[in-house]
Amino acid sequence: MSTDAPDAPVAPDDSFHLFDTTLRDGAQREGINLTVADKLTIARHLDEFGVGFIEGGWPGANPRDTEFFERARAEIDFRHAQLVAFGSTRKAGVRAADDAQVRALVDSGAPVVTLVAKSHDRHVELALRTSLEENLAMVRDTVAYLREQGRRVFVDCEHFFDGYLADAAYAKQVVAAAHEAGADVVVLCDTNGGMLPAQVQAVVRTVLADTGARVGIHAQDDTGCAVANTLAAVDAGATHVQCTANGYGERVGNANLFPVTAALQLKYGKQVVPQGALEEMTRISHAIAEVVNLVPSTHQPYVGTSAFAHKAGLHASAIKVDPDLYQHIEPELVGNTMRMLVSDMAGRASVELKGKELGYDLEGDRELVGRIVARVKEQELKGYTYEAADASFELLLRDEVHGRARRFFRLESWRTIVEQRPGGDQANEATVKLWAKGERIVATGEGNGPVNALDRALRSGLERLHPELAKLSLVDYKVRILEGGHGTDSTTRVLVSMSDGSGEWSTVGVADNIIAASWQALDDAYTYGLLRAGVEPHE
């Protein structure tokens, strides 16, 4: 292992499997609920990232998954991945060929099948309610049947590690049964997620030595060690790793595909995704978060927006000397970027660096930098955050550099009315009164909510004077209640992201209520957008 990637082959091959189960096991995460369209979109992202296998779901168990396999075959031209159907060994006491669930796996058309098998004696007895011998027969028969049908078979040994601790001999018999019946890989699953790396490594090593099977690893993150457990298995000789995008999964989650891939590629020097794919990792991670409708974790290793962000004053001054002394890899290798954070804790060095990032040379002017630092501290005390609102910070900086910078409009007043009428109809209306280019403007907007109505009123008031507004659109809108614990009686922070098609920027507003906070963020967002478009300010 070294921290630099040695020379490596250009494309992954079958000797090592990067197997993704976001669409099956990842979907078990609390709060995730995927439509077929979502699953197709995620499958495209995963194929682009270059995983070898995409487990799509359990056809037959669930009409949504059956439909997914049909549509994936018809609609997606996979470049890298093979589609995998997940299912269970046959029921006790029936032939595999007569088991409807097993037949659905064949009918899915997937070239690869993952079979889940019990390998913990108590689970066989209490959950399956069959004998240990019949469970072995179920594994053998189902693997053999699927091989006859021309499928490649992987077997997931559920609860393997707990089973191994309870009865190692039986757990290994299950592995051997799967291997001898023709399974290509036998995957040892830490289903309850209680293992630590040293245990995983010892068990994988023994199973490899005693069974001769090709071994894979499936780790859950209940001890916070799923990535390390996955790598420990690889260190012991596993050549197939099961992961989920962003670590989604039941309870705490699964081994996270992205840090596992980055470690294998950058620290182990193994080519597990195609050339160039790692640089897309940050984008793909965020895109999948969008599809599942979860906010991307800002602190996710490698791909989080904070992963290469520096705020300590101590570091900021040294980073000016040599950034590589303060990051374990170049963020560009995984498609991320280094960021300097403007925050209360930061000293002058951070503000100077951030100014430079934005194109302002502040190093000569100690008094100006001091004023900016003081203003940031004062605003952050009120609840503003500039770490996530670069455009608002740049406007603050412009104000300090140019004196109060001119803007494009000046507010006189606004009002929003939201109404639930007798009978159930709703109405949302907003009126703004503004001054722009010397004119007084009164405009009204309707929308599906008060902020939407306010946004439309502002646009309709200004668009005659500033046709550039037509290009600007809101792409994200986030609300955060500060000082939790006071119910609806708290400070509200709103973050808005706006796009003009070629770039995105974020702004912040803070106020007692959500509408006033939204107004501030919208005001900054439109002002910044017009400045970007090169429009000359004129109130």
Added chain:
Amino acid sequence: MSTDAPDAPVAPDDSFHLFDTTLRDGAQREGINLTVADKLTIARHLDEFGVGFIEGGWPGANPRDTEFFERARAEIDFRHAQLVAFGSTRKAGVRAADDAQVRALVDSGAPVVTLVAKSHDRHVELALRTSLEENLAMVRDTVAYLREQGRRVFVDCEHFFDGYLADAAYAKQVVAAAHEAGADVVVLCDTNGGMLPAQVQAVVRTVLADTGARVGIHAQDDTGCAVANTLAAVDAGATHVQCTANGYGERVGNANLFPVTAALQLKYGKQVVPQGALEEMTRISHAIAEVVNLVPSTHQPYVGTSAFAHKAGLHASAIKVDPDLYQHIEPELVGNTMRMLVSDMAGRASVELKGKELGYDLEGDRELVGRIVARVKEQELKGYTYEAADASFELLLRDEVHGRARRFFRLESWRTIVEQRPGGDQANEATVKLWAKGERIVATGEGNGPVNALDRALRSGLERLHPELAKLSLVDYKVRILEGGHGTDSTTRVLVSMSDGSGEWSTVGVADNIIAASWQALDDAYTYGLLRAGVEPHE
């Protein structure tokens, strides 16, 4: 290592150090900004949890930290922890006794000092701009001076692992210099967080063998392996672990105190916190999240609300047989609880279990359970979530059990007006028109925002008829914009938590706009609160 805790001594002793640096290194996390009062509150929580050492900050470098040490000494009667001041070795070319920063460490009154020292040759040259020999002298002199002043000294070797890879001999000289000058522990820091467990283990083992120093570990989480790296160091012989609550820290964060403690205590059988403290872990984790004003991570190992939550239909039916087959520890050991999630993916078994948890025996009635499952699916399609809104689920269940259950009021209409007036004044007003106990009620409320005004209007309209409302208060209010990517033009989900002093419940509302969604959640929350109070429904 075993998955059950063996017999262990009752209280931790000095042979193993649980060292917390939330207040110093944790505060470097993007988005965290602690006041002195925040730091005092967190210190009390950490002491209650029973860590051995609390690093409070850098006195002298920062007036807030200086004040913290003064007030902590005066105001907190620590039961378990010792307070630690963090600082740097003396400047190059001055005597330790003449270095103002070093004197401030002594003046802080903290009985223990952690000194940060450079141990990577390039950092000495490029960041400190001094010679390798002078750096060793700085370590020796500062440790010796602080020992003379009666302080216990730990030395943090910054960038140790990168330094070791670059020049192992020099890195070890720094450890030896600290050790020989009287440092009690020399802490090997993976400052850039790029290490993996196997590397950490090998380096710690060599340093221990070659220097004879007592060794500690400080791991950052940039590879997603900070918990595992910490445990790997312990496996190699380290007896001092530095962590932060909830893993807060710069970039991705630090080794998370809670899974490290749980692993040491439950998996290694080491008594690292006092008897009974582990059962408080979930509560303390969430309390600290409240203080730093971050939403507690729902998926944090051991303490997340999802950490013992089950939604897979497959598992739900087996969990009925034996819950211990499906969890790696009993959640009560860490103060958490098992939860069954009601979700679209869940089958009948989950709904039956959840009903049982709420006191409804549904097992006999297949048709009823089917209707509930169908209704949950239909609502979740619209954006409702019952996983985080138990009270709304119970109301749904009551509606299905009793037919449309009677409520306490029936809405005719509501209206909110939010206004920013010329001159900057704001006004928020809401009017509700309701029917309750046969009366038509019209009530108006003012507030600091539209939802607060609506809440007050509803209360003022009903409190004469239902004086029980006086006991109910909103304790949390969360807003989530669904279908991100559409700006202000999206569906809004509101979650409300309400308390009556003896218990808390959560409800959900979903609508095009935040106010309508808030109304639904408030409606459910008050209805549930009145039912809890034993009030007879009467519209």
